[in-house]
Amino acid sequence: MGEIVKKLKSYPLSRDVETKERTGYRYIHYGDIHKQIADLIVQDEDLPSIKEGDYIPLNQGDLVLADVSEDYTGIAEPSIILHEPKTKIIAGLHTIAIRPQSATSLYLYYLLHTERFKKFGSHVGTGLKVFGITFNNLSLFQIKTPSFPEQTAIGNFFRTLDDTITLHKRKLDKLKELKNGYLQKLFPQPGEDVPRVRFAGFNEPWEVRSFENILAPAVASNTLSRAELSYEKGSIKNIHYGDILVRFGVYIDIARDPIPCIANGRIIDYKNKLLQEGDVIFADTAEDETVGKAVEITNISNFQVVSGLHTMAYRPKIKMSPYYLGYYLNSHSFRYQLLPLMQGVKVLSLSRKNLSKTLIRYPAVLSEQSQIGDFLRNLDEQIFTLYNKLGKLKQLKSFYLQKMFI
Template identity: 25%
Template sequence: MENTKKVPVLRFPEFSEEWVVKKIKDISTIKSGSTPLRSNKDFFKNGHIWWVKTTDLNNSNIIKTEECITELALKETSVKIYPKNSVLVAMYGGFNQIGRTGILKVDATTNQALSILNTNEKVVLPQYLLTWLNAKVNLWRKFAGSSRKDPNITGSDVAGFPISFPQISEQQKIADFLLQIDNRIEKLIKKKQLLEKYKKGVMQNIFNQELRFKDNEGNDYPDWEEKELGDISDVRDGTHDSPKYHQNGFAFITSKNLLANGSIDFENVSLISELDFNNFNKRSKVDIGDILFGMIGTIGNPVLIKTSGFAIKNVALIKEKQELKNIFLVHYLNSSLVLKQFDDVTVGNTQKFIALGKIRKLKIHIPSLPEQTKIAKFLTEIDEKINQASKQLEGTKKYKKGLLQQMFV
C-alpha cells in the first residue's frame, strides 16, 4: 500500500518529518457493542458494569456512565467489556450525534450505536486518535450524506475514515498540549456551574426572605408586601399579526429569541418593514429598561432590555412603574417562586402557552425600593461573574478550534 505524506500548518519546531495518511482500519481494530434485552430487568437492576451509550460521549475522558449492566447480562448476551483507552465513535442519531467521541478511562461495555477502536499503539496513540476525530468531526457528514437516506454511519464508514499522523513522539506532544487546553476548559465549565449554583441558592434565600439586607445604618428594611404584577407594573404584549418578512429591515423578536442567559438572540430573527415596525410599536414599543417575557413555546427567560429598535410578538412587555424596579423584577421572575406559578398556569397541548392575564395575576413579593436596589446590585454582580466565565470558556473553545484547524493535516 502506497502512503500519502503531508505536513500541518502549525507545528512544534523540533519536528520536521512528513505525516502519513492512512485509514482507521489500517491502524486500529473496529468493533461494536450490544444492548441487553430491556425486558429482562435482571440485566440492569443493581448493575455495576459501565455501559456506554451515545449520550455518555463527551469528546473526552469517560470515567462513568448513566447506566450499568449486571454480570448476568455479560454472561448471557453478546455484550463485551472493552479496555481502558478504547476510543468510541457514535454512528447513529443524525448529524447532531454522529462522530461524537470518548475515550474509556475505565473498563466498560457499550451499546451497538458505537464503534470501539483499539489502536496499534506503536503506530497511533489512542489519545491522538481521539483528538484527530474531534478535529475532523465534520467529515462524517460527507460519509453519512453520500450513501444513504438516514444521516448515520456504518462500521465500514469508520473503517474507511482517513487519519493523518506523525511519529509517536510528536503525537504525544500534540495530545499533551491539547489536554492542557481541555483541562482549562473543564475548569472554566466547573467555575461557571459553581457560580450558577451559588446564584440559584442565594436567590432562593433572598426571595424566600431568609436572607435580608440592611440599610446603610444597619437597620432592617420594612416587611415585604405581596401584590399582583399587573397592579404594580404596566404589562402588555406584542402584536398578534403575522407580517411579511424581508431580506432587510427591523428585527422581529419572538419568544424563541429570548435566551436563558438573559440576552436576546439577534442572529436568528426575521426582519420586517419599517411600516410594520412603526405600526406594531404604536401598541408595544420596547424601550431600554423594559422586560421581555416569553409567552408561547418558550415560557419565561426574562430579559432586561439594554438596546431598542425592534418589534415583538408572542412575548409580554413589562414596563416599570414607581413601586417596582425592573432591575429587581428581572431576577424575581427567574426565581422558584415565580416558576412554581408558571407550572400551575401553563396551558396548551402541543405548545406551551401562558395568557397575558395570567402574567398580570402573578404574585410578587415586593421589598422597599432601597432594598430592591441592593438586591438587584448584588445579583447583577454575580451575573457579571457568570458572564465573564462564559466569555473565558467560549474564548478558550474558540482558541482550541483554531488550533485544531492548523495542527492537523
C-alpha cells in the same frame, strides 16, 4: 486506519444489563458516548456497572466508538480509556472497539474529532433516520501520522485544552447552581412573607400588592414576524417573544445586547409605542411552561425600542430599583402563580387578564431592592464572562483540530 488499529470485541449489551451492585464489570454504551458520559474516561466510576459475564475486557488506551448516530456528525464519536482499569470494562451496544497499534491513543482520539474525519463519516455512513458505520468502512479512512513524539505532543496539547474547557464548564455550572440557590432564598417562597436570606441592615416587612397596583400596560405591541426584522438595517429595535424565551436573560441591556430592528420601520409610525427604561416585557405565548417569561429594559439611552410579536409591555406605577423586577418576575416566588393561569394544549398562552390575578412581593426599601438586583446581576455578569471564555476555548480547539492534522 485499518493498518494502524486492531479491532476488539464488542458485545450487544443494552441497558437491561446495568445494575447498582458492584460486580467488577462496567461497560461503555453508545448512548453514553453521545451524552459524553463516556468520553475521556479517567476512572471506572465514570461508567455504569453491569451484571457479571464471560467478556473480554478493554485496556488502558483502547478507544470505543459509537457505530450509530441520529446525525452524520455523531458517527464514530469516540471515547478513550485513559487510566488503568480496576474493573473489567466492556464495549457494549452499538460500539466499535479498537486498539491503536502504530499510533498513540490520544492522537487517534482527537483525529476522530476533525472535520476531515466527520466528512468521511458522512460519506461512508449508511441509513436514513439513524446513521451507522462498520469497522470495515472505518478502516478505509486514510491517515497520515507524524513521529510518535509529535503524536504525543499533539495529544497532550489537546488534552490540556480539554482539561481547561472542563474546568471552565465546572465553574460555570457551579455559578449557575449558586445563582439558582439565591433565587430561592432572596425572594419569599409560597406561604412566606419574607425571604429566607436578607442583606445585613434590613428587617422591614415586605410589601404584597396586586399586579395591577404595581404594573400598568405601557404601550401596544406589534405583530411583526421574523421576516420583517433585520440585524443589518433599520433603527427601531424590536423585542420579539422568541428572543425573550430563548436569547435574553431576565434583563436586556439595549446598548449591548444584539437586538433585531424593524427593517423598514419609520419612527413616525412607532412614536407612541416606544419603550422606556425599567419597562417589563412578557412573552405571552410558548410551547411549554416558559410562557410568561419576562425581561426588564435597561440601558436604553437614546435607542428607539418597541414591543414585538406575542409580547405584553408593562410599566411600573411606583419607583422600583433597576433589575429587581427582572429577577423577581422570573423567580419561582412569582412564577408559581402563573402555572394555573396558562391556557392551551400544544401551545400555551397567558392573557393580560390572567396576569393581573397575580401578586407582587417586594421590599418597601429601595436600597434592599437594589442590593438584591445588583447581587444577582453580578452573578449573571460572572456567568456571562465565563460563558464567553468557554465559547472562545471551544473555538480555539476547533481551529487547532483543523490545523494540526492532515
